[in-house]
Amino acid sequence: MGRRRSIMSEQMKNELAKDLGFYDTVQREGWGSIRAKDAGNMVKRAIQLAEQKLSPQSSGRPGGR
Numbered sequence: 001m002g003r004r005r006s007i008m009s010e011q012m013k014n015e016l017a018k019d020l021g022f023y024d025t026v027q028r029e030g031w032g033s034i035r036a037k038d039a040g041n042m043v044k045r046a047i048q049l050a051e052q053k054l055s056p057q058s059s060g061r062p063g064g065r
Contacts, residue, residue, distance in 0.1 A: 008046060016042045 006013075013031070017023040022038045 012046070013042070016045055020045065 008016075014023065014026070017026050017034075017038075020038065020041055022034055025033055
């Protein structure tokens with residue numbers, strides 16, 4: 001099976017890991033060493049950020065346009 005292509009940039013993953021408190025583990029041991037729970041929380045947070053960015057309220061204008 002081939003290697004999967006990442007959807008998130010390394011910068012984004014690093015920022016999320018810092019925010020969620022496991023960046024030190026990533027630095028020491030790599031992405032393969034994080035817990036499944038941490039990976040899930042990282043995805044959950046990325047989705048929250050994307051939803052906030054896409055919400056009409058975030059555009060600063062009525063109707064989101």
